Amino acid sequence: MTEEKVTTVNTQFDVERIRKDFPVLHQSVHGKSLVYLDNAATTQKPQQVIDVLSDYYKGYNSNIHRGVHILSQKATDEYEKARVKVQHFLNAPKTKEVIFVRGTTEGINLVANSYGRKFINEGDEIIVSEMEHHSNIVPWQMLCEVTGAKLRVIPVNDNGELIMDEYRNLLNEKTKFVSVVHASNTLGTENPVEEITRLAHEVGAKVLIDGAQAVQHFKVDVQAIGCDFYVFSGHKLYGPTGIGALWGREELLLQMPPWQGGGDMIVSVTFDRTIYNELPYKFEGGTPNIADTIGLGYAIDYVNGIGLDAIRAYESELYRYMEQSFNAIEGVTLIGNAAHKSSVFSFKLEGVHPHDVGTIMDMEGVAIRTGHMCTQPIMKRFGVPALSRASIGFYNTKEDIDRAAAAIKKVIEVFA
Amino acid sequence: MNDELKEIYQQVILDHNKSPRNFRKIEIPSHHSEGLNPLCGDHVWVYLDVADGVINDISFEGNGCAISKSSASIMTAELKGKTVMEAEKLFHQFHDLVTGKLTDEEVIEEMGKLGIFQGVRDFPVRVKCASLPWHTMHAALHNQDTAVSTE
Numbered sequence: 307m308t309e310e311k312v313t314t315v316n317t318q319f320d321v322e323r324i325r326k327d328f329p330v331l332h333q334s335v336h337g338k339s340l341v342y343l344d345n346a347a348t349t350q351k352p353q354q355v356i357d358v359l360s361d362y363y364k365g366y367n368s369n370i371h372r373g374v375h376i377l378s379q380k381a382t383d384e385y386e387k388a389r390v391k392v393q394h395f396l397n398a399p400k401t402k403e404v405i406f407v408r409g410t411t412e413g414i415n416l417v418a419n420s421y422g423r424k425f426i427n428e429g430d431e432i433i434v435s436e437m438e439h440h441s442n443i444v445p446w447q448m449l450c451e452v453t454g455a456k457l458r459v460i461p462v463n464d465n466g467e468l469i470m471d472e473y474r475n476l477l478n479e480k481t482k483f484v485s486v487v488h489a490s491n492t493l494g495t496e497n498p499v500e501e502i503t504r505l506a507h508e509v510g511a512k513v514l515i516d517g518a519q520a521v522q523h524f525k526v527d528v529q530a531i532g533c534d535f536y537v538f539s540g541h542k543l544y545g546p547t548g549i550g551a552l553w554g555r556e557e558l559l560l561q562m563p564p565w566q567g568g569g570d571m572i573v574s575v576t577f578d579r580t581i582y583n584e585l586p587y588k589f590e591g592g593t594p595n596i597a598d599t600i601g602l603g604y605a606i607d608y609v610n611g612i613g614l615d616a617i618r619a620y621e622s623e624l625y626r627y628m629e630q631s632f633n634a635i636e637g638v639t640l641i642g643n644a645a646h647k648s649s650v651f652s653f654k655l656e657g658v659h660p661h662d663v664g665t666i667m668d669m670e671g672v673a674i675r676t677g678h679m680c681t682q683p684i685m686k687r688f689g690v691p692a693l694s695r696a697s698i699g700f701y702n703t704k705e706d707i708d709r710a711a712a713a714i715k716k717v718i719e720v721f722a
Numbered sequence: 723m724n725d726e727l728k729e730i731y732q733q734v735i736l737d738h739n740k741s742p743r744n745f746r747k748i749e750i751p752s753h754h755s756e757g758l759n760p761l762c763g764d765h766v767w768v769y770l771d772v773a774d775g776v777i778n779d780i781s782f783e784g785n786g787c788a789i790s791k792s793s794a795s796i797m798t799a800e801l802k803g804k805t806v807m808e809a810e811k812l813f814h815q816f817h818d819l820v821t822g823k824l825t826d827e828e829v830i831e832e833m834g835k836l837g838i839f840q841g842v843r844d845f846p847v848r849v850k851c852a853s854l855p856w857h858t859m860h861a862a863l864h865n866q867d868t869a870v871s872t873e
Contacts, residue, residue, distance in 0.1 A: 336726075659787035661762045662731075665845060669727045677762050691763035691785055720731050721788070 319620040324612065325701050327352040338671030341706045341713075346491050346519060346650055346697035347675050349544045351605070358604045359546065362597045369593055371570055385596055388603030389586070392551045395606050396536060397527040402585040403559060405552045406599050410518040411441040413537035413552035414485065416589065417514055418445035420562040421535075422483070425512075428454030430482040433511070435460040435468055435497075436687055437490045440680045442516045446485060455482070462687055466493035466642035474505060481511040488520035492681040492695065493642030494650030496520070503532045512558065518542055522699070523621060523649055525614040528553055544699075545605030546598035552589075559585050566591040617700045622648050624698050624707065631711045632696070637718055641688050652679075652695040655714065658721050660694040666720055667694075670713035729841030730848070731788070738792035743799045744781040757784075757858030757870040759850055764790045768798075768858040775806050780859070787851050789842065794855035796835050806863060812836070813860050819843075820852045 325331055330350045333340050342350060362384070368377035370385050392404045407413040426432065432446050436459050443457075450457050458481075460473045468486075477484075484506040489496045503513045514535035520526055521538045528536045535558075539550040554562075564571055564582055568591030573581040582588045609617070625648045632638050637656035655663050664676035675695045678685045685691065696710055748754075748769035757766045764786035771779040780801050782794040797816075801809050816836055818824035822843035830837045842852045854870075861870045 659785075659791075661764075661787035661848070661851065662789070665730070665848060666727065685763070691765065720727070721736065 319616055319700075321620070321701060321703055325703075327354065327608075328701055329353060329356070331701060335671050335673075336669050341672040341709045343696040343698060343702065343706060343710055344673045344675045345522075345699035345702075346542070346695065348541045348547070349522065349699050350701070351546065352544060352608050354608055355545055355601050355605050359597050359601050362600055367597075370596055371587070381596055381600075384600045384603070385594070388599045388606075391603040391606045392553070395521070395526075395610070396551075396553050397529055398536075398553045399529065400556055403553055403556050405554065405559075405586045405589045406594055407537075407550050407552050408548055408595070409539040409541070409550035410439075410516055410537045411445075413535075413550055414442055414514065414516065415445045416552060416565050417485075417535050417537075417554070418449045420565045420589075421512070421558065422446075422449040423452065424561070424563055426453050426455050426482050429480060430455040431458050431476075431478070431480045432456070433458045433460060433473070433476055433481060433484045433486075433506075435486050436462040437466070437468070437493055437495065437681065437684050438485075438487055439491055439516065439518070440682070441518075442485055442487060443683070446483075456480075459683075460486070462493075462495075462684065465644050466490070466495045466647075466684075467644045468495075468497055468502075470498070470501070473502065477505055477509045477511070479509060481506065481509050483514070484511050485514040485516070487516040487518075488526070489517075489523065489647075489649075490642070490681075490684075491519045491650065492652055492679045492684050492693065493644060494647035494652070495642060495644035496524075496646040496648070498646075499531050499533065507532070519650070522609065522617075523614075524618045534558055540598065540602040540605060543602070543605055544608060546601040549595050549598035549602045551602070556585065559589070564588050564591065568592040570594075612700060618648075620700060621698055624702060624704065625649055625651070627704055628696065628698065628707045628710075631707050632714065635711060635714055635718070638714065641690070641693055649699075650695060650697045652693045654690060654693060655717060658717055660692040662721070663694045663714070663717050666717045667710070667713040670709070670716055672710045672713040674710070726841070726844055730845055732838050732841070734796075734835065734838050735788060735792040738795040739788035742782075742791055742795035744795065744802070745783065746781045747783055748779055748781050751862075753862040753865065755858050755862035755866060755870060757854045757861070759786070759790070759854050760871060762787065762851070764851060764854055766790065766794055766855050766858050768794070768855060768862050770859070770862055772806060772863070777801050777804055777806065777809060782855060782858075786854070787848075789848055789851040790854050793839060793852045796839075797855050797859060800834065800836060801859070809859070809863065813856050816856050817853060820849050 328350045366377045366380040370382040393401045458476045506513045512534040515533045517538040522543045536553045541547040571591035639654040641652045660676035751769040752772045753770040766784035780798045820842045
């Protein structure tokens with residue numbers, strides 16, 4: 307009997323208990339209690355993560371990897387523990403394959419600059435998709451300018467899904483790299499990254515998956531995907547800003563030149579010759595963002611504590627509720643109807659510009675994102691200058707959705 | 723509607739948003755310019771027909787939020803028939819109005835319909851929406867035909 311109790315999975319998602327961990331949620335804006343639905347832009351931080359940052363600065367702030375003193379040892383241990391946490395979080399084969407970066411943007415830039423400049427040449431082709439964030443377009447365009455390679459784009463269908471047949475047509479022996487988003491920040495679409503990777507590998511191309519909108523919503527396993535690089539940001543994973551991680555295959559990372567030179571990334575320096583440090587330090591020049599890296603590790607602990615399967619189940623249900631509520635409002639048009647999507651609801655509101663939607667909803671205490679969301683090509687694809695987007699996190703509730711729906715109705719009332 | 727919201731979304735603003743005045747192209751303008759707010763995607767073109775220092779005609783095209791559209795509409799209505807010198811003065815006054823620097827009630831009163839944009843000062847992220855058409859008009863008068871950007 308007792309044993310059965312232990313093994314029983316608790317399917318009750320205790321959102322009220324979780325909400326208690328997030329101080330920022332408990333405030334009023336414009337005289338109304340805050341409803342935060344801008345989680346795709348950034349998530350709020352639990353007290354546990356906030357405390358870790360404070361503990362570090364109060365208790366053992368010091369530089370890592372070089373001091374012999376006790377504070378430096380503790381900081382180094384905590385910093386390196388975060389690397390192991392990221393490794394396990396992504397199910398990466400090796401700890402040294404995890405490189406800390408400022409965020410997804412820096413991770414992609416690292417790969418484009420280091421791998422790209424060494425292995426991509428004139429006439430080669432790089433494939434991205436139409437639904438990419440600017441951070442997964444511009445670094446590749448910059449690389450193309452330097453190398454003379456060509457950027458090719460996988461188009462998106464009316465539901466906001468990648469047209470896989472078009473992708474198959476784009477792949478050829480000139481394709482050297484495929485860089486695709488795991489889950490779209492604008493459309494919410496979750497892409498078939500395993501298949502994308504498999505097809506790219508058939509022509510010998512390497513694959514990077516942008517996980518900025520994925521890791522906080524569902525379990526990611528880089529070995530199951532089979533990709534060569536995976537990138538994500540800490541601040542969208544309930545962790546601090548300014549920290550993220552790049553995972554790359556060891557054999558590729560070994561062949562790649564360092565991107566930024568400096569301290570910590572060397573074994574020895576003379577004016578004749580510098581010997582670079584081993585992985586992952588080769589790619590971590592300069593004093594890193596120690597506090598936030600440690601904070602990221604604890605954010606991963608926090609998310610694991612709830613469990614990504616439980617998060618997935620809860621958020622999917624909440625998303626369905628949001629979709630039903632918003633779609634029932636006359637004048638609302640959802641952009642992004644992919645079969646596989648969750649957490650993001652981007653919409654047009656008949657006759658009202660998204661910025662006016664955002665301002666009025668804000669006055670109702672509801673925080674959403676409005677604008678082009680750093681995905682101008684997809685805005686163009688759907689013929690809109692901008693959109694309004696509500697995006698959920700695991701601390702959101704059905705009451706939040708009701709408040710947001712009421713706020714949308716308020717917008718309609720103002721503009722009637 | 724609460725008071726701040728009433729301030730920014732006044733009936734006049736909503737009316738001009740719905741039926742903007744001078745929303746057309748001047749086929750042969752003496753001055754024209756393009757304005758862009760990359761943050762929100764507001765995009766406006768302003769055309770002027772100026773002769774002997776007088777704005778005989780002014781119009782705009784583009785897309786944007788209610789604030790930017792109504793601001794452009796009211797701007798064109800107010801500037802038609804005015805001298806370039808007067809437009810220059812109003813440009814600076816309008817800028818001061820929406821950024822909260824202009825508080826002199828008498829001056830605001832003199833600005834007529836433009837005064838309703840005072841409410842925007844309480845919404846810092848929306849100041850650019852109201853001022854974009856004015857910056858575009860200003861750039862056009864100064865013969866800057868490259869796109870004005872609020873960023």
